[in-house]
Amino acid sequence: MFEKLSWKARRRWALVVLVIGMPVYVVACVTVVNMLGRPPIWAEFLVYVLLGFLWILPFKGLFKGIGQPDPDAPGNDE
Numbered sequence: 350m351f352e353k354l355s356w357k358a359r360r361r362w363a364l365v366v367l368v369i370g371m372p373v374y375v376v377a378c379v380t381v382v383n384m385l386g387r388p389p390i391w392a393e394f395l396v397y398v399l400l401g402f403l404w405i406l407p408f409k410g411l412f413k414g415i416g417q418p419d420p421d422a423p424g425n426d427e
Contacts, residue, residue, distance in 0.1 A: 351410040360415045366408055374404050 351359055378400045382393065405412075 351408075354411075356415070356419050356421060359411055363408075363411050363415050366411065371404070 351362070354362065378397070382388075382396055387393070388396070
């Protein structure tokens with residue numbers, strides 16, 4: 350899905366996901382856990398660890414390779 354975007358567009362969307370989407374997701378997760386009632390601390394820890402891994406699954410393709418130099422930039426003749 351995200352592989353069709355250019356490197357620059359993927360990098361911008363990754364920034365949007367990290368700066369806007371991540372805080373919104375964290376607030377939503379904390380709200381849902383609090384609405385369900387406070388579980389024991391070990392269960393709460395496991396829920397947050399699981400939710401911490403689940404948020405990245407849809408965005409795996411978006412984040413793949415954005416830490417590398419732009420492959421389409423002039424001067425990158427590797």
